[in-house]
Amino acid sequence: MRAHRPSLPIAPVLSRASFSGPQGRHAAARPPSVLDAGQVRMVTSGRVAIALALRQMGLQPGDEVLVPAYHSPSMVPPVLWCGATPVFYRVGADASVDLDDVAAKLGPATRALMVTNYFGFPQALQTIRAFCDARGLQLLEDCAHCFFGQYRGKPVGSWGDYAIASSMKFFPTYEGGALVSARHRLDAIVLQPGGLGFEAKAALATLENSFAHGRLPVVRALLRLPLGLKDMAWRALKARHNAGAGASIKTSLAPASSDSGFDFEPRWVDKRSAWFSRVIMKLASTRRICTLRRRHYLVLEDATRGLPGCRPLFPTLPEGVVPWQFPLLLDDPESIFERLHAAGVPLVRFAHARWPGVDAATCANGAMLAQRVIAFPCHQELNPDELAWMADQLQQALLAQAVAA
Incomplete structure (x- = not known):
C-alpha cells in the first residue's frame, strides 16, 4: 500500500x-434524484441556481431571507444580488434546522427560508414544509449536497417551492447546477448558451482534471499534442496582457466553481450548463x-x-x-x-x-x-x-x- x-x-x-x-x-436500485422532483433548468453552478430561485420568488430590496448559520459562503451573494438581507438562524448539534430560532427570527420583511440537506442527509422536510405553509413563507430547499435520495417517499427537492442542486459534486464535470420546482412552472426562465469559450473550457477542464489524477491514460496520450498547443496559445495570450487583464480573460471563459466561495458573477445567471457536462450526466x-x-x-x-x-x-x-x-x-x-x-x-x-x-x-x-x-x-x-x-x-x-x- x-x-x-x-x-x-x-x-x-x-x-x-x-x-x-x-x-x-x-x-441497490437507483434512488430518485432532485431532477425527478419537478421542472428543471440546468445552469452553471449551485449559487447561480440560488440566484434564479430567489428571483423567481420575487425577492426585492428590503426583503429578508433566512439562511442557516452553518453554511457555505456561496449561499449569501445571491441573496445580496437580489437586494435582500440574509438573516442567519441556528442549527442543532446534528445540523438540523432549529425551527424555534427560525420562528423567533421571522419578521414582516421575511420572505423565504433556505434549508440545507447537509452531506446528502435530508432535513425533517415534511415538518419544515408545514411550518412554511402555516406562515406564508417560501421554502428554498438546498440540495447542493443531496443530488440523489428521497424523504418520506418523495425525491429530494420536492419539498421546497424551489430546490437547487450542484451536479458537479456528484458527476465528473467541471461545472453544473440545477434549479428545480415541484410547485411552480419554470417556463419563464430561458437560458442562453455560455459561448464557445465556455463550452471548450468545460470539456477541457474536465479532461485535464481527470488526467491530473491518473485517469484515462489512453485518452491523455491521444490528446497530448493538442493540449500542449492549447497551453502554449494560452501562455502567449496572457503574456500580451498584464496580470489583471489576464485574470479577466480567464473569468470571461467560465464562471467560478460552485464550490464554497464568496464570489458571484451575475452575468452567468441566465446561462445554461455546458453541453459536455449535460452529456456526461445523461450517459452516467x-x-x-x-x-x-x-x-x-x-x-x-x-x-x-x-x-x-x-x-x-x-x-x-x-x-x-x-x-x-x-x-x-x-x-x-x-x-x-x-x-x-x-x-x-x-x-x-x-x-x-x-x-x-x-x-x-x-x-x-x-x-x-x-x-x-x-x-x-x-x-x-x-x-x-x-x-x-x-x-x-x-x-x-x-x-x-x-x-x-
Whole structure:
C-alpha cells in the first residue's frame, strides 16, 4: 500500500467508473434524484441556481431571507444580488434546522427560508414544509449536497417551492447546477448558451482534471499534442496582457466553481450548463453512482468505528440516502487535519469559512460543526486501493492522536 497519495481526487473525475453498470447482483436500485422532483433548468453552478430561485420568488430590496448559520459562503451573494438581507438562524448539534430560532427570527420583511440537506442527509422536510405553509413563507430547499435520495417517499427537492442542486459534486464535470420546482412552472426562465469559450473550457477542464489524477491514460496520450498547443496559445495570450487583464480573460471563459466561495458573477445567471457536462450526466450510470457512494461511505464508517476521539456526524446511513461526503465529528480536529493533510488525504471542512460576522454568538452549534467536522470523499471514482489507503491513513491519524493524548 502506498504511503503517500497526493493525487487522490476530492471530487468525481472523469473515468469509466461513472459509466459502468452497478457492481454485484445486490446493487441497490437507483434512488430518485432532485431532477425527478419537478421542472428543471440546468445552469452553471449551485449559487447561480440560488440566484434564479430567489428571483423567481420575487425577492426585492428590503426583503429578508433566512439562511442557516452553518453554511457555505456561496449561499449569501445571491441573496445580496437580489437586494435582500440574509438573516442567519441556528442549527442543532446534528445540523438540523432549529425551527424555534427560525420562528423567533421571522419578521414582516421575511420572505423565504433556505434549508440545507447537509452531506446528502435530508432535513425533517415534511415538518419544515408545514411550518412554511402555516406562515406564508417560501421554502428554498438546498440540495447542493443531496443530488440523489428521497424523504418520506418523495425525491429530494420536492419539498421546497424551489430546490437547487450542484451536479458537479456528484458527476465528473467541471461545472453544473440545477434549479428545480415541484410547485411552480419554470417556463419563464430561458437560458442562453455560455459561448464557445465556455463550452471548450468545460470539456477541457474536465479532461485535464481527470488526467491530473491518473485517469484515462489512453485518452491523455491521444490528446497530448493538442493540449500542449492549447497551453502554449494560452501562455502567449496572457503574456500580451498584464496580470489583471489576464485574470479577466480567464473569468470571461467560465464562471467560478460552485464550490464554497464568496464570489458571484451575475452575468452567468441566465446561462445554461455546458453541453459536455449535460452529456456526461445523461450517459452516467446513476445506479452505480448511488451504489458506490453508499458503499464507500460505509467503508469509512466501519474504519472509524470504535476509534477514540471521533464519531460520524450522522449515526446511521438510512436507506435512500446518497451521501456527498463522509462527515466525521472530531474531538481534536486541528491535529487530525494537520496529520491527514500532510499525508495527502483530501479533506473538506464545510463552513470553516463563513460569512463575516457569523460566529459562535450567532450560532454555537454552527461554529462547533464548522470547527469539528472534517469530511472525506466517498464518491464513485475512488478505486478500492485509494479507498483502503484513505481509511488506513484515517485510522493511523486517530490512533496516533490517542497515543499522544
